[in-house]
Amino acid sequence: MVGLLQALVAASEKAAQIARLCRREEPLFQLLVAEKTGTDRNRRFLQDFKTLADVLIQEVIKHDLGKEFPELQGHIHGEESNEFRNGQGETVEVRVCATPGDTAALLRSVLEPEWEAAELLAAAVHQDVVLEDTELAGVVLSIPPTDLAIWIDPIDSTNEYISGREDVTPIDGIAPAGLCSALVLIGAYDRRVGCPVLGVINEPFFRRDTLTHRWQGRYHWGIVYGDTRLCSLSPPLPHPAPCVVLSRAEAAAVRAALGPVCGDRLHFAAGAGYKMLCVILGLADAYVLSEGSTFAWDACAPHAILRALGGGVVALAGALRMRRAGGTGDPPELVYNLPAEGAVGAERWANRGGLVAYAHPQHLETVLAALAAVPEL
Known part of the structure; x- marks a missing residue:
């Protein structure tokens, strides 16, 4: 379980880096938006979009977790289809290939003629993420991965991710809208009874670095298994009347x-x-x-x-x-x-x-x- 927790956090960090990279390529980003249709469409919205970042992040998480924990293969589920329609109207199956060069070649078929962007994305997909988190490294708990399955939301609040509003003023700490509400969500649940066991929330757009003006993120995690409850956060204090x-x-x-x-x-x-x-x-x-x-x-x-x-x-x-x-x-x-x-x-x-x-x-x-x-x- 400790290895799986670290793997989920590492996957969320790689996902956050890809999300930030795609946002930095703003003219290209606008070209990468594909409208969801049919049964994949969220009926709450007149327009519900998926982006290449959505699809790619989901496939990266599936690939990395499945490679490290073969017992999870076939039990890692996500919001998105891995099919993406490119500018020529061709359907491309987005996946992580064996090498950065192969992944870049596949992404070029989506991004053509933006070859440099494909190379940057492929490099991000194949990078090794090093976690420097002593609290996370100190977690001791054991549960067989064969008991678990995974749900991934590669970029929750996709519409806010697309619109990218950065000037939304929070009210009592809660942002009514904006880029900060775009999150990476990875949860593990018990295959037999369906209860959630482990969760990681990554905030790719938590704050801007004052020197580089680039976005910085943070993550939170929690485990509940049997009588064990562990979390990277302390329990919040209740308000006298509910907010x-x-x-x-x-x-x-x-x-x-x-x-x-x-x-x-x-x-x-x-x-x-x-x-x-x-x-x-x-x-x-x-x-x-x-x-x-x-x-x-x-x-x-x-x-x-x-x-x-x-x-x-x-x-x-x-x-x-x-x-x-x-x-x-x-x-x-x-x-x-x-x-x-x-x-x-x-x-x-x-x-x-x-x-x-x-x-x-x-x-x-x-x-x-x-x-x-x-x-x-």
Whole structure:
């Protein structure tokens, strides 16, 4: 498990470097955008994009983890198809080849005539990442990789990554939108029961270096296995009244129900992963989403970290049914090994019925009590 944790963190660091490299090539970046269609399209957005960075990062993580842990091959899942349409209308299967030269040649078929960019990307794909993290190196825990499977979101909040707004002013520490909400998410879950076990969140665009003006990142990780809970972060302190973060597309009835319990502590942000990160960091006490517009790859990594901190992510519809029926046990949490019956494409892995991510049980109780009064839910 220690080796796997380090491998996931290293993969997230390589992914973050590739994400930053693609952003630096701004004219080229605009040419790399391909619109998702059909069953791969997120129905919440009029336009939902995937980028070469998305596809390439996912394939790099699959390649690196599968090479180091052959037991995981066939059990590493991601948001994206590895097919990318180039400027000539040809479909190219993006993958990591045996050598940097071979990978560069494949990428040139996508990027032509931008050969220099293909060489830079290939070099980033094949680089060795060295972690200088003594806390991470000191983690001692053992779990067979054969028990686990992986969910990858190569760049969560792709729309913010594409638009690249850098001048968004945070409100109480929470950015309503912008490049900072674009994250790399890698989560491991138990294949048999579906519960999240390990999560890594990487923030590629955490801050700019004041001298070089280049973006710098940071990462967070958490493990919850049996009675063991380990995290790179300390548990956040609760606010007296819950601070809740929502999507701007959230239903008016949900906003109205939460208003009386939150007061002026109702915030809005982009990206499911970023909103859960706000809960992890203690900027918010809960993230509420009433629709099934997030997916397994969005939630698995943050869920594992929240569990390590004493919180979790519950299935909103199931929690409200249980509450209204008079149930007194723990509300049902999301699981990551069961596709939705009757669904196709990305919708097979949608978190149907919404979710509540929380850091403290008392705030979860307050939020669920308020939402139970909403008849539409």
